[in-house]
Amino acid sequence: MKNEESSLGRHYKDGSVIFKENSIGKEMYIIISGKVKIIKKKGTVETILAILEEGEFFGEMSLFDNNPRSATVKAIGNTRLLEINQKDFLKRISNDPSLAFRILEKMSQRIRITDGKILNLVLEMKKITKDSHVFT
Amino acid sequence: MNKLKKNSNLELKDGARIAVLGGGPAGSFFSIFALKLANQIGKDIDLTIYEQKSFLNEGPSSCNMCAGVVSESLVQLLAIEGIILRPPILQRAIDTYCFQTISGDVLLHSISNQSGIATVYRGGGPVCKSTSEKNEKPDSGKISFDDFLIDCAKKEGANVENIRVDKVKLNNEKPEIFSKGEKLFDADLVVGACGINANAVKMFEKLGIGYTSPSVIKAFQSEIHIGERNVSTLFGNAIHIFLINQPDVKFSAITPKGSYVTISMLGKNITKQTVVDFLNNPLVKNKFPDSWRTPDAFCRCVPMINVGAARHPFANRIVMIGDASSARLYKDGIGSAYLTAKAAANTAILYGVSRAAFYKHYYPTCKKINRDNFFGKLMFTLTNTINKTPIIREALLTVLRSEQKQPESDHKCSTVLWDMFTGNERYTDIFIRAFNPRLLLRFLINIFNVIFIWFKNMWRQ
Ligand SMILES: Cc1cc2nc3c(=O)[nH]c(=O)nc-3n(C[C@H](O)[C@H](O)[C@H](O)COP(=O)(O)OP(=O)(O)OC[C@H]3O[C@@H](n4cnc5c(N)ncnc54)[C@H](O)[C@@H]3O)c2cc1C
Numbered sequence: 001m002k003n004e005e006s007s008l009g010r011h012y013k014d015g016s017v018i019f020k021e022n023s024i025g026k027e028m029y030i031i032i033s034g035k036v037k038i039i040k041k042k043g044t045v046e047t048i049l050a051i052l053e054e055g056e057f058f059g060e061m062s063l064f065d066n067n068p069r070s071a072t073v074k075a076i077g078n079t080r081l082l083e084i085n086q087k088d089f090l091k092r093i094s095n096d097p098s099l100a101f102r103i104l105e106k107m108s109q110r111i112r113i114t115d116g117k118i119l120n121l122v123l124e125m126k127k128i129t130k131d132s133h134v135f136t
Numbered sequence: 137m138n139k140l141k142k143n144s145n146l147e148l149k150d151g152a153r154i155a156v157l158g159g160g161p162a163g164s165f166f167s168i169f170a171l172k173l174a175n176q177i178g179k180d181i182d183l184t185i186y187e188q189k190s191f192l193n194e195g196p197s198s199c200n201m202c203a204g205v206v207s208e209s210l211v212q213l214l215a216i217e218g219i220i221l222r223p224p225i226l227q228r229a230i231d232t233y234c235f236q237t238i239s240g241d242v243l244l245h246s247i248s249n250q251s252g253i254a255t256v257y258r259g260g261g262p263v264c265k266s267t268s269e270k271n272e273k274p275d276s277g278k279i280s281f282d283d284f285l286i287d288c289a290k291k292e293g294a295n296v297e298n299i300r301v302d303k304v305k306l307n308n309e310k311p312e313i314f315s316k317g318e319k320l321f322d323a324d325l326v327v328g329a330c331g332i333n334a335n336a337v338k339m340f341e342k343l344g345i346g347y348t349s350p351s352v353i354k355a356f357q358s359e360i361h362i363g364e365r366n367v368s369t370l371f372g373n374a375i376h377i378f379l380i381n382q383p384d385v386k387f388s389a390i391t392p393k394g395s396y397v398t399i400s401m402l403g404k405n406i407t408k409q410t411v412v413d414f415l416n417n418p419l420v421k422n423k424f425p426d427s428w429r430t431p432d433a434f435c436r437c438v439p440m441i442n443v444g445a446a447r448h449p450f451a452n453r454i455v456m457i458g459d460a461s462s463a464r465l466y467k468d469g470i471g472s473a474y475l476t477a478k479a480a481a482n483t484a485i486l487y488g489v490s491r492a493a494f495y496k497h498y499y500p501t502c503k504k505i506n507r508d509n510f511f512g513k514l515m516f517t518l519t520n521t522i523n524k525t526p527i528i529r530e531a532l533l534t535v536l537r538s539e540q541k542q543p544e545s546d547h548k549c550s551t552v553l554w555d556m557f558t559g560n561e562r563y564t565d566i567f568i569r570a571f572n573p574r575l576l577l578r579f580l581i582n583i584f585n586v587i588f589i590w591f592k593n594m595w596r597q
Binding site: 006007008009010030031032054055057068082083084086088092098099102103135 | 176199207211212213216217218220221222223226227229248249250251252254268271290394445475478479
């Protein structure tokens with residue numbers, strides 16, 4: 001009870017879905033406490049793309065591009081999230097564009113990490129095709 | 137104009153020294169944003185915050201005396217910036233405002249359906265008067281919001297000196313700052329984040345830069361201990377606004393914290409007796425435990441509140457921010473400290489520290505706040521009039537109650553009141569929404585309804 005009263009945001013139980021892939025959403029979330037996992041489903045296979053921790057944010061892409069959610073997000077353990085809606089967010093950015101710096105910084109970091117992963121995959125694929133040439 | 141142009145190339149070079157006078161929210165926010173931005177563009181600056189108080193002790197002398205409500209918009213802005221409020225700094229997360237009037241009360245729940253407003257202590261908490269109070273002090277140490285922000289500034293690389301700056305001199309090219317007769321250094325930039333409760337603003341007025349400090353009025357704050365469980369059961373996560381027409385009192389509110397509630401009052405000549413009278417008002421008394429008696433002694437202070445803008449809050453190598461410059465009328469002063477501090481930090485790092493740079497890139501933020509306060513004054517006058525006119529007050533409560541009963545419909549009137557008292561939106565936007573023709577029509581119909589019911593009751597009698 002005490003923790004509930006003295007924590008900001010909204011509470012999510014372990015495993016609860018914060019939003020689903022392809023759903024329409026106009027909010028971004030900041031993790032006040034706990035963790036979340038970002039999941040992408042292809043056919044029946046679920047892949048965890050990332051696990052985010054306290055202080056990190058997610059869901060910001062839909063605020064900018066207005067497209068459906070690109071992945072599903074689930075709470076890991078008891079989690080508290082602060083929700084920021086698109087209209088409020090854009091209003092604040094239009095008043096103070098430098099507010100976007102931290103979001104851009106995080107997004108750039110994520111792009112760098114993704115670039116690294118793509119590079120590793122390409123190298124691995126090249127290795128596989130080279131190996132298969134050797135065997136044939 | 138020529139003078140403006142002549143000094144427009146004052147830029148902060150590598151190794152530039154900045155003196156921030158005051159480690160309240162404005163001083164810390166400035167330091168955080170200036171250092172972050174400088175780091176981002178690879179500029180090496182040396183920034184020192186001078187703060188005369190230690191925020192670790194109890195009572196007013198270690199506190200920047202305010203109700204400690206961090207608005208929903210500021211909570212979100214800070215979270216985006218990576219500054220997240222958690223216990224023990226966060227005393228309670230608020231999701232409801234409760235308006236108590238002599239004609240009944242009405243609860244307004246957060247529009248965003250979450251606990252989005254924070255309550256904090258600015259210093260080390262209230263002075264403990266009894267052992268029961270001491271037993272309920274959080275044992276986790278630091279609880280001060282201001283101290284937490286200073287720590288955030290330190291993490292960005294700010295130096296902090298626990299001393300009082302007592303003189304700023306402008307004889308040379310760079311302002312010189314002094315403490316106890318000893319020169320501290322020649323500053324490339326002096327940031328006046330000294331608030332309005334210290335004499336430091338007078339020091340800046342005497343510099344001859346045209347700076348005039350903002351007009352202020354006195355406010356009254358008291359911290360009443362009722363125990364953590366009582367705070368939870370009787371006040372919950374709701375800030376209580378009392379519209380009870382107490383003589384000479386313009387505004388009174390109770391903000392729940394850990395084991396205390398903070399009473400904030402605005403008005404003419406408020407004394408300890410006014411607070412005791414307030415606590416003895418049946419509507420207020422009703423909120424406290426049956427066995428509870430007003431204590432003889434409680435932690436209290438009489439701080440100043442900013443009600444008008446400063447004039448010329450900048451010069452070459454000098455900029456005034458936070459309360460010492462412009463603040464939103466009666467609401468979200470910490471939010472204004474954030475806005476002015478960030479605008480000044482961005483200007484200093486990206487555009488330089490000349491008067492012209494501050495005029496072009498910093499002053500618009502102050503002017504925006506000042507212009508908005510004009511509508512704030514109108515809105516507060518309107519609320520006071522409504523509160524003092526029983527028929528209109530009754531009609532307003534009816535509109536609010538009917539809106540709260542329909543969770544899915546748009547809550548035009550509730551959101552106007554919510555944004556007005558939470559400080560969540562600009563007064564200009566609230567003003568425009570308050571004069572929405574549909575809302576006015578509904579209001580008018582309800583006024584006629586109330587008059588009709590009154591006449592009907594009189595007729596029956
Ligand atoms: C009764 C009351 C209730 C309020 N409630 C709220 C609220 O609930 N929410 C909200 O957002 N705002 C509230 N405010 C407004 C809020 O307190 C101020 O807007 C905010 O504190 C301004 O921050 P600041 O940093 O500009 O000034 P301050 O908080 O006053 O900080 C100035 C600092 O400078 C230091 N200083 C001054 N001179 C010197 C010197 N010569 N050398 C070294 N240090 C110096 C002081 O010690 C102080 O720490 C309230 C104000 C009052 C009066």
